[in-house]
Amino acid sequence: MKQLELRYFARLRDALGLEGEHVNVPAEVHTVRDLIAWLRQRGGEWDAQFSGARPFRAAINQDLVPLDEPIPDDAEVALFPPVTGG
Template sequence: MNTMKQLELRYFARLRDALGLDAETVSVPAQVNTVRDLVAWLRQRGGEWDAQFSGTRPFRAAINQDIVSLDETLPDRAEVALFPPVTGG
């Protein structure tokens, strides 16, 4: 059975500005299992989506407010935040 996962995506700082939104709810195909898969799926939107997530501009990810690696598994109904690295001062 090929079921969809529902995710609440949140974009911060440069990503929010470039993509023109701060949050969205998406249904992703079952084969989108990790943050890396999600980013590849988002890049298929083209334009700024591809530019921001192509690997040339760094970003970090958090699932349910815990910072994770791109290989972290996405649970159904998770909140996924994508944001630029934060530099300390």
């Protein structure tokens, strides 16, 4: 199993009721996309937030990454809605 520190921001934090959590993910969770699929299995709001209907971004150890990015063990993975500036 891989250990990860997950952080949730903005609407995800509000909808999920968590700022973050430490999780042990199964060996088949290799990428951010795999992590999202694993989180969706929790059902309810988890499935709704990560279904793809509402966009979100991911960062590994504070670097923005695509969903196919591999996640190293003991990484911090942040999930958050897209941010615009002005």
